Amino acid sequence: MKLGDPLLTSRPPRACKVCGSPDKTDFQVPNDVWKTVVPTEFQNKVVCVECFGKFACEKQVDLFRVYKETSGFGLNK
């Protein structure tokens, strides 16, 4: 990578559409949680985990429940 490389000036395809950050967009939540938390205008777009967290706070969604469902999947059998 050198100065002036076109990759440095073009926007990453997965940048958050709320804050513009290309970081922390690689996370997953169940579809029903996504639709509950994320505003309709952003549901089909990329939202980073921090903006998702802000939306969740606004909607008063229990994030611990979300993380438990996503990371502990299949452990309670």
Ligand SMILES: [Zn+2]
């Ligand atoms: Zn964001």
